[in-house]
Amino acid sequence: MNSLNKALSDISSIRRQVAHSTEFRGYGPATLASTGTLAFAAAGAQALRLPDPANHVPAYLRIWIVAAALSATMIGIEMYARTRRIHSGMADEMIRIAVEQFLPSVGAGALITLVLVRYVPAALWMLPGLWQIVFSLGVFSSCRFMPRPVAAVGV
Secondary structure: OHHHHHHHHHHHHHHHHHHHHOOOOOOOHHHHHHHHHHHHHHHHHHHHHOOOHHHOHHHHHHHHHHHHHHHHHHHHHHHHHHHHHHOHHHHHHHHHHHHHHHHHHHHHHHHHHHHHHHHOHHHHHHHHHHHHHHHHHHHHHOHHHOOHHHHHHHO
16 A cells, blocks of 8 residues: 555656646636736726725725736636646646746735735825736746746736
């Protein structure tokens, strides 16, 4: 039984190494482009509904957090479907690696939001730009596993 556990552990380690060296193709260009369109729609909604967002912080945050959540959901659904189709046997490992690469930027974005809301509400107007910077850092951190054109999304 001991050699069986060692063999399974070795197979798992090999799969992990193969997944780390394989180019991740779970992000679809159409979905990434549609998240940009969604951001423009959120900016339009903000301009129409909140001409003075500094005095309506909860509504302002709601617009942008909903846009971020919808974008993450769209990307997650497509990532799951494309990874199953393209990477088949290594799909779970590939998704785990992609999420691990991006999670620090999600955490940083959430912490920046929390700090600004709590301690510097007058600076909340900067959140969409800061979120874009943090998002691009997340894209750049995972570029080594992505096709080269994905770097353009980070730019």
